[in-house]
Amino acid sequence: MKKIVVFLLVLAMVSASVFAAGKTEVAPSGPVTLKVANYALLEGGYEPFWKQVKVDFEAANPDITIEWVTAPYGEIVNQVVNMAGGGNKVDVIFGEIDWVPGLVDAGLAAPVRDILPAAFVDDFYPDVLKSFEVGGKPYGIPLYVSPYVLYYNKNLFTQAGLDANKPPKTYDEMLSYAQKLSLLKDAKGNKVYAFGQTTASVPVSGASLTAMVFNFGGQVLDAQGKLAVDNQGFKDAFTMVQKLDQLGYNPQNAKLKDLRNLFALGQLAMYYDQSWGFNGVKSINPDAINFTASAEPLKGGSGAGASLLQAHCFILVDNGDARKAALSKFVEFVISEQTLSTYLRDLTPAYPAKKSMATMESVVNNGILKGASAAAGRVQVQSFIPRISDLNLELCSLAQAVTVGKMDVAASIEKFKNTASVKISK
Structure with a gap:
C-alpha cells in the first residue's frame, strides 16, 4: 500500500x-x-x-x-x-x-x-x-477570505454587567446577554440595539442570512444547486430573525452599512458582519478599534456554528x-x-x-x-448557481415577511419556496 x-x-x-x-x-x-x-x-x-x-x-x-x-x-x-x-x-x-x-x-x-x-x-x-x-x-x-463573525462592543458589555472577555457562544446565551444590553442608552439617550442581523433587500444581506442558516445546521441549496429549505435549521434561523425583531433587539430592515454605523456610534452591542466589515466601522469612528472585539459565529439548534465563506x-x-x-x-x-x-x-x-x-x-x-x-475553520460553501443574487434577494424578502410583515414563519417559508424556485430556474 x-x-x-x-x-x-x-x-x-x-x-x-x-x-x-x-x-x-x-x-x-x-x-x-x-x-x-x-x-x-x-x-x-x-x-x-x-x-x-x-x-x-x-x-x-x-x-x-x-x-x-x-x-x-x-x-x-x-x-x-x-x-x-x-x-x-x-x-x-x-x-x-x-x-x-x-x-x-x-x-x-x-x-x-x-x-x-x-x-x-x-x-x-x-x-x-x-x-x-x-x-x-x-x-x-x-x-483573502472572510467568514461572517460576531463583532461586539466591549464597553457596552461592561456597562451591562457582562464579562467583555466572554462573548456568547450560542443563540440562547446571546438572548440572555441581549436582555441586559437592550436596557442601555448611549450618551445622548438613544436606544442601544442588542443584536444586528442585516435583512435589507440587497444580495449581501441574503448571503448573511444564509450564514445564519448554516449557524443552525441548515441549508438553502443542495449540492446540485437545487432549493433545499425543508430542514429544521432553515426554519430555526428565520424563527430567530422574527424573535429578534419581536423583542426589539435587531434594527429593522437594516443594511450592513446601517449596522456598521450604529455599531461605530455605540448604539449596537453585537452584530454579524464579514470580517472585513470592520473597515467600515473604523472609517466612521476611528476609536472603534478600542472597544471592538470579535467572536465566532453563534451555535443554534443542532448546528455547530458553521459560517458562510x-x-x-x-x-x-x-x-x-x-x-x-x-x-x-x-x-x-x-x-x-x-x-x-x-x-x-x-x-x-x-x-x-x-x-x-x-x-x-x-x-x-x-x-x-x-x-x-x-x-475560518468552520466555513461552509454555498453551491454556485447563476442566479445566486436573485436567491439572496428572495431570502431578504422572507426575512422582511416575518419581521416587518409579521407573518407566520412556516407560511412565509412556503411562499418563499414557490417564488424562489421560479426565480432561480429562469
Whole structure:
C-alpha cells in the first residue's frame, strides 16, 4: 500500500510538472493597458490602497498601465456586462465570490488556470479554491477570505454587567446577554440595539442570512444547486430573525452599512458582519478599534456554528495572450504578502487564502481577528448557481415577511419556496 501511495504522489508531481512545462508564458510585447473594474475606488477607506497599488505596480512594470473602471458597488457588475456588450471588455473585476457564477454565465469569466501559473494557483488552500469552481474549474482567485463573525462592543458589555472577555457562544446565551444590553442608552439617550442581523433587500444581506442558516445546521441549496429549505435549521434561523425583531433587539430592515454605523456610534452591542466589515466601522469612528472585539459565529439548534465563506476576489477575463500575461503579473503582484500585509493589518481584517501567507505578522497579531480565528475553520460553501443574487434577494424578502410583515414563519417559508424556485430556474 505504501508503494502505491508513493507512486501516486510521484505521478501527481510529474503530471503537474508536465502541465506547468506545457504552458507557455507569453511576455507582453510593447505597452499594455489593463482595464481593472474596481468599485472600491469610490469608497474612501479603500481608495488610497488601490491608488498606491497602481503606482507601485506600474513602477515595477513600466510597460503595463492600469486603467480603472469604476462604478458604485451595486452597479459595477452591470457596468462590466454592458461594456462587454459594446465590445469593450475589462481584464479583471475586483468583486465578491457571489459574483462569479453570474459572470461565468455571462461568458466573461475565464478559468484562472488558463491565465495564472500553476505554482501560484496551487499555493491557495484547496477547499477555498474549490469554492470558486463552476463545472470543476475555479473561475475566481481570492485575495483573502472572510467568514461572517460576531463583532461586539466591549464597553457596552461592561456597562451591562457582562464579562467583555466572554462573548456568547450560542443563540440562547446571546438572548440572555441581549436582555441586559437592550436596557442601555448611549450618551445622548438613544436606544442601544442588542443584536444586528442585516435583512435589507440587497444580495449581501441574503448571503448573511444564509450564514445564519448554516449557524443552525441548515441549508438553502443542495449540492446540485437545487432549493433545499425543508430542514429544521432553515426554519430555526428565520424563527430567530422574527424573535429578534419581536423583542426589539435587531434594527429593522437594516443594511450592513446601517449596522456598521450604529455599531461605530455605540448604539449596537453585537452584530454579524464579514470580517472585513470592520473597515467600515473604523472609517466612521476611528476609536472603534478600542472597544471592538470579535467572536465566532453563534451555535443554534443542532448546528455547530458553521459560517458562510466570503471572499474578495479577482475574476479574470481572457483578452488575448499579451493582456493575459500582463494580467497574471498584476494578480500575482496584488495577492502577495508585500502588497496585502498593511492592507490586512490596517484596513480589512481577513484571513490569507494562500498557504505561504498563513504566518503573516499582520494577521497573526491582529487583535480584531483573534477572537474569531476559529470561524475560518468552520466555513461552509454555498453551491454556485447563476442566479445566486436573485436567491439572496428572495431570502431578504422572507426575512422582511416575518419581521416587518409579521407573518407566520412556516407560511412565509412556503411562499418563499414557490417564488424562489421560479426565480432561480429562469
